[in-house]
Amino acid sequence: MLRRRTKGTSGGQSSQRSDVKSKSNQRSNCSVAIAPSIALALLLTARLTSAHFNIIHDCDEVFNYWEPLHYLIYGYGLQTWEYSAEFALRSWWYLLLHAAIGSPAAWLFGNEQGKIAIFYIIRAALAAASTLTEWWLYKAVSARYDASISNIFLFFIVVSSGMFAASAALLPSSYTMYALTAAAAAVIAGKHSYVIFSAVIGVIWGWCVAGIAFLPYALWILTTARLLPAIGTLLTALVATLVPLVVADKVFYGNWKASLYNFLVYNVSGGGQSALYGVESPSYYLRNGFNQLQFILPLSLILPLVGMLSWVAKGINTRSVSTTKKKAQRRSLDLNLCIAVSPLFLWLAAITALPHKEERFLFVVYPLACLAAAATLDAAAKVVAKVLPWRHVGRTIASLGIVAVVCVTALLSVSRTVALISHYGAPMSIYRALPALSGGGSTAGGDSRPTSTINVCVGAEWHRFPSSFFLPGPTYRIQFIKSGFDGLLPRAFDDTQGGTRAAPRQLNDQNKREPENYLESADTCDYAVTLRDGSNVWLDGGVLGSENDWEVIATKPFLDAGRSPPFTRAFYIPRLSPSKNKWLSYELLKKKKQEQK
Known part of the structure; x- marks a missing residue:
């Protein structure tokens, strides 16, 4: 009886030693998995950081999703031809x-x-x-x-x-x-x-x-x-x-x-014909x-x-x-x-x-x-x-x-x-610099136009507009002005024409320019967003007119990708990227009052 117990005990100890050795070998061959709770915390931190700091990478995200969503929530916004009831x-x-x-x-x-x-x-x-x-x-x-x-x-x-x-x-x-x-x-x-x-x-x-x-x-x-x-x-x-x-x-x-x-x-x-939008x-x-x-x-x-x-x-x-x-x-x-x-x-x-x-x-x-x-x-x-x-x-x-x-x-x-x-990141920062209004709102130029709408105009940089969520109030509206772009621009949902059920004639599926979707001049613009190029000239200068008519109220640096080295424009290298890259100026303009001209 004693020997059988000893044998059993010895066998049990041997088995335990074998298991311990096996587990030891396993630990030596494999790393330890990160705990699910820690993994969740890391993932959530990374994703919320993206939600806060990430730029908008594609104008399709704005005009096909953020703008119609803004319309659903606030009752106004832009639409592309894909939202026309015809298509x-x-x-x-x-x-x-x-x-x-x-x-x-x-x-x-x-x-x-x-x-x-x-x-x-x-x-x-x-x-x-x-x-x-x-x-x-x-x-x-x-x-x-x-x-x-x-x-x-x-x-x-x-x-x-x-x-x-x-x-x-x-x-x-x-x-x-x-x-x-x-x-x-x-x-x-x-x-x-x-x-x-x-x-x-x-x-x-x-x-x-x-x-x-x-x-x-x-x-x-x-x-x-x-x-x-x-x-x-x-x-x-x-x-x-x-x-x-x-x-x-x-x-x-x-x-x-x-x-x-x-x-x-x-x-x-x-x-x-998706190739109409680039190949x-x-x-x-x-x-x-x-x-x-x-x-x-x-x-x-x-x-x-x-x-x-x-x-x-x-x-x-x-x-x-x-x-x-x-x-x-x-x-x-x-x-x-x-x-x-x-x-x-x-x-x-x-x-x-x-x-x-x-x-x-x-x-x-x-x-x-x-x-x-x-x-x-x-x-x-x-x-x-x-x-x-x-x-x-x-x-x-x-x-x-x-x-x-x-x-x-x-x-x-x-x-x-x-x-x-x-x-x-300049566009999202620039539009956030628009002043909030208290009350019904008035035009920035101080003229006598009988309207409470404040027009924020954008031309060549229309595709970087971050959405109407960045316009600080119901009286602000984005307006496109004539630029070198010869394709189809979005236009506002019009409740008087049926809203989402309308089939505006100004929208087509051929990416053809429609003059009714933009302004020929900046006369009715209260604010404007533009880019000053490497020659210190506004991209939309031909439409905006004299710089004496405008006051620059906010500027942000914006990469000139065409004149910057490929590596430092694609990746940020401390000290090297700021010095080697070429920069443009993203600007928010406010029309001066008539008496200041």
Whole structure:
């Protein structure tokens, strides 16, 4: 009895020592995953920082989303031809989702200076949505794979300048990015219904063209899920998303035109001419992607190659590994991870084939690029550790390599983010310098025009107008003046003509200039925003007239990209960028009173 107890005790101690040794080996081979609560705090901090400091990168965000949203909340704003009832390409349901946040906040903050608060509150809500989907993806990766993959992924997605730009943008491409990120997390976690709902929401409520990116997930569901439950989930998701979208279009456009269908016809079936708005070379997304993601993009794109090398390296490593240790180790790279990041490659190929290219098109797959890059870096480090003859030397070199790549990427990402804010942040600052009014308002020029409207005019810089949320009061209106731009400008929603149900004759789908959408002179302008070029001349001087008629009330430096060195204009280098770059002056002008002329 005593011997059996001793034997059992000895066996138990041996087993415990074996478990401890196994765990010790596991800790030596794998880093410790960052706690989910800390990951959430890091992500939320990064996204709220973006919501507060990020510039508006694309005039499409302003005129197709912020301006119609401003109209929903305050009753006035600008529209593009896509919102004409004749074409009905844009979904009002997408805007209503954001108005549900902005309208109650507007009641609280008012319609004067409080409008800018609404802008940032909506941005903060977008930042929160991005945070939650990224956090879900981090938790899914952390639960299934080596901690080094999840940690590198978290670091990349937190510091990425591309994510800084995309996460809080009011764009369907960003909305679809949230959905694709959530779907990727569900793929890794093996939750089919979540993948289906995320995909349908991203395609129907976000950007339907990006449905291409979800195709690998559809194939995964077809091959791994039970067919009938999957079809039932799909039908439920389609009904839940399509019904409110179609009803909203009926209410706002006045008929049963489905914006989703119209958008697909225009962009996919050949009915539209997106090339009217510019074409780019096939290398556009590689160049732009490197600017925004730095080494994250090339690392993500070589994942298939590094993955194959990793499998080969496993054969080279002939050292025996105990069954217990094999079970204890987490995965490095498997089919689920490959499926989760596969939309990156399909989507990049699809948008590269299109003649019209925009930076925002790439937003959709930014989080997946960060995940693929993390998997590449982890797999490459393991290959190095296995093929070198000295195991400990290999691990040290691999670890140092990871640290070096991560640190360089962080420096470039922060440098890029600071460059975008400091080089191109002038427009948002200039419009905030407009004076708030108390009372009904009067014209800045002091003349006798019987109107309370205050016109803020902009010409060549129309595309950098940050939206009517930056006009401090209901009496301010943005007006376009004649400039060198020969395309179609937006125009104001007109309630007297039917508002959202109107089909203004001044809007067309050919990007042809309409003279009724701008002023020929600056006679009725009270304020003006313009850019003083390298020759110290206003870009809109021909329309604004003599400088003696205007008082400069605010100026901000603005990068002259054409005359600045490529590297210092793309990335901020302390001391070097301010001195090497060339600068223009972004100016807010106030018309002088008649007696002062």
